Amino acid sequence: MDKKIQEIREALVEATQEDETMTWIHADGEKAIEYISYLLQQIEIKDKALEFYADKENYEERFIEDTNVPIAGGYFSTPKVVKERGNRARTALKGEDTNE
Template identity: 55%
Template sequence: MVKKIQEIREAHAKEENFLLKYPTSSNRKAHEYIGYLLQQIEIKDKALGFYADKENYDTGPNGRIEETDATQPFISWVNEDAGERARAALKGEDINE
């Protein structure tokens, strides 16, 4: 699937050059739709990548989030996030890691 999406990205970039030369092309609207869909894939891939990264689940002293004081437990990035990235991605919002 990743290979096919890369092929689509490359074809989309080539079409961008064509549309710069011929701005009234009937392909313009389809090109815009494909661009939007590629952006949505990227947003969702970022969110999935966050949850797929095993380091984001670490909770010990070598974990990703440091202990704030002796009374606070270690909290993993995933627990701190509590699904916020997933909800944003489902809305199509880019949360910029």
């Protein structure tokens, strides 16, 4: 994870504990906390989608043994990335969680 994002997360935890020494929060501190929390949530959603596409295993075909297939005794599975056809990316770009 990005070090600056981690720093922001830690500062947000401190700010939500009503630490009055947090000088970076202006007079409308609650709104600032709300905005930061929302942005961090959006980063997490996008990161999950990117991790799926970055995982090399999601591009691999696998041989599935199946005795009902008379010639080869099985078949190759469709890679996960091909099956999902960009749905995770579209969902994440809308700001919605992919629940994966």
